[in-house]
Amino acid sequence: MPQHSGSHLYGLILAGGRGTRFWPRSRRANAKQVLNFFGERSLIQQTVDRLKAVIPPEQIWVLTNDHLRAEIVKQLPEVPKVQIIAEPAQRNTAPAITLAAEIIQAQDKDAVMGVFPSDHVIGKPREYSKLLRPAFKSARQGSIVVLGIAPRWAETGYGYIEFPKNAPAGAVPITRFREKPDAKTAAKFVAAGNFYWNAGMFFFRTSVLLDAMRTFQPKTAGLLASLPKFGSRGFSSKLQETFPQCENISIDYAVLERAKNVVGLAAGDIGWNDVGSWNAVHELHQRDPRGNNVRGLTLIEDSDGNYVDAGGKLVALLGVKDLIIVDTPDALLIAGRSRAQEVGDLVKRLEKEGRHHLL
C-alpha cells in the first residue's frame, strides 16, 4: 500500500557525515548538521524547512548513523521517525541513495526523488525553491538532474560541472564533471562562464536510479534489492548484515559520471555555501567593524578578525588577531583562521591517541 500523499516527490537528506572540522563543537553525537551556527535552527532543520516548500514532510527521508539518529529524530518532529534511518556502516553515498530508492520505489512506483546534503547553507531560500520544481519536472521525464551553482569566486574546494558553451536556460545535457581544480584551473573555469559548482544535489525517478545502479554497480544494486519489505519483521537485521557488504563508492563515481541521461540545471546565485570550516562560518556571519564575530559575552580590546564561540562564558580578547576560538565544557580550540581546514586533522590525532571521549 503506497503511503504517499498524492505527490510523487520525495526528498532524501544525507546526514551521515561527522564534520570533524567543526570540532570541538561538533562531536559524534552532535555533528555539523545538527548544530545551529546560524540562527536558532540547525543546518538539517534549515534543510527540511527549505524542502517543505515543495516536498510534503512525510515524504522526506533521512539517512544518518547510529550516533546521530536520536538527535535528528528530536530535531525533525515533522519527519516520520521510521524514515530516519541509521546506516549500519559508512559506505559513501551510492549505497545510501540506492537503499532509500529501493524503499521508496516499493511504496510508489512513480516516485521522483531529490537528494540533498544536510549541512550546507542557502542564503536565498526563495530563489532556491524556484529551482526545485523544474529540477523535479526534468527528473520525472527520465533524466538524472544535477544542480549547478554559478560560481562566485575561483574556489578550489568544490567540484565543478561543465555545461555546454552557450547552453539555453533549463536542464541541458552536461559536458562533464570536473574534480576540485587547482587555483589556476579554477580561475579559468570561472572566467569561461560555463562551469558551475557541484553542490551535491541530484534528482531522479527512483526507477531510473535503480536501473542505473543495476547497470553500473550490479553487486550493490543486487544486495539492496534482496532486502525484505521495509517495515517487515526481518528488514532491520537483514540490513545490518547486507549493508556492510555494499561497495564503498560515491553516487558521483558510481552513476553520475557514467550515465548518459545526466542533465544539468544551472542556478544563479542562491547564496549556497557548503560551510567547509570555521573560517566559512566566520565569513558567513555579521562582524563588528574590526572583523570580530562573537557568539556570547565579550570584552574586546584592540583585536581584529576573530571568531569566538564560547556558549554563555565571557571571552576577553586583548591584542589578538585572526583567531578561531571555540570553547566547550571539555575542550577548547584556539586556531589561526588560515589553519581552519586543518581542524579535522586534530580530530584524527585525538582518535589515534585514543581520547575517544573528546570525539
Added chain:
Amino acid sequence: MPQHSGSHLYGLILAGGRGTRFWPRSRRANAKQVLNFFGERSLIQQTVDRLKAVIPPEQIWVLTNDHLRAEIVKQLPEVPKVQIIAEPAQRNTAPAITLAAEIIQAQDKDAVMGVFPSDHVIGKPREYSKLLRPAFKSARQGSIVVLGIAPRWAETGYGYIEFPKNAPAGAVPITRFREKPDAKTAAKFVAAGNFYWNAGMFFFRTSVLLDAMRTFQPKTAGLLASLPKFGSRGFSSKLQETFPQCENISIDYAVLERAKNVVGLAAGDIGWNDVGSWNAVHELHQRDPRGNNVRGLTLIEDSDGNYVDAGGKLVALLGVKDLIIVDTPDALLIAGRSRAQEVGDLVKRLEKEGRHHLL
C-alpha cells in the same frame, strides 16, 4: 601577657592585594597570593614556608581583606587564625604595618618584625633564608633594614635602592630610593653596580617603626595607638571605625624615604621575581622546545611561545603564537603575551560595566 615563644622575631605578611593582572584566574576571593602558579603550594603558602626557617609560625601575622581572609585561613593552618586580620579598608601599607606593629609591640616590647609581600616567588629559598638572620640582627640594633636584590636585567617595573659606591658587605646606610626608572636609566643603574631592586621587604623593631610613624605620620600613628587591646571585646568595632580614617600612604613614602636610620642589605641572586603578569608566569615555567607552557591536557600543532592554563580541559592549539590563554568556568582570556600588563585594565572595564560576578 606576651604570647611569644622566646624568639622576638615576627613576620608580617601583606596579603591585601587583588592581582587583577591574573584575571580570570584571580578573583576577589581568589587573588594572586592564594593561587598556585608554581607547584602545589600557593604564593602565600610558599612565603610562610620560607619564613618558617627563621620565624616561628605562631609569630607570623597576615593582613588581608574581607574577600580573602577565609581562603588564607584555610591555606595557612599553622598561623593562628586570630593573627590573620582583614583590614576594614584599603589604606596602602603604612597603616597596615603600623597596626601590626602596635599589636605586636603590646605583646612583646622587644619584638623585631619583618614585612613580606605575599605574592612573590623566590627561586633560591636557601640563599634567601641566609639573608634573614643578618637582616633581623641589624634591625634588632635599631636600624630600619631594606633588602636590595642584585638586578639581573634592566627592569623598568621595579623601584631601585641606591647603595653607596664600593660599600662593604652587610647592612650599610643607603644613599636613596629611586622610583621605577625608564629603560635608559634602568640600564645605567644596572651598569653602575650599586643599584639594587627594592623587593618590598623591610625589618625593624616595632618600637622603632612606631617612633618613626609618630614623627612622620602623627595622625595615623595616633589613631592606631588609640585602639583597645588586641583581643579585647571592643577591639574589632573600634578598628572598623578607626582604620578608614588613617592616611592612605605607603610605608615607603611615610617612613623609609624620610627616616635617617634606614640601612640596606644587599642580596645576590636569590631568584626573586614579583610575578607581575601572566608573561612572568610563562617565563618562570619550564617550556617545551617551542616555548609553550601548558597546565593540563593539550594537543599542539605548529604553535610557539604560548602559555595555557585551563584546568582539566583539553586545549588544542593550531598555528598560534605568543598567546596567553587562561580558561575558567565563567571567563576565558586570550591575550597577546606582549599585552600581559594590560590584563588589569580589562578588569577595570568589567568593574565599570558592572559585571561584578566576574571580578
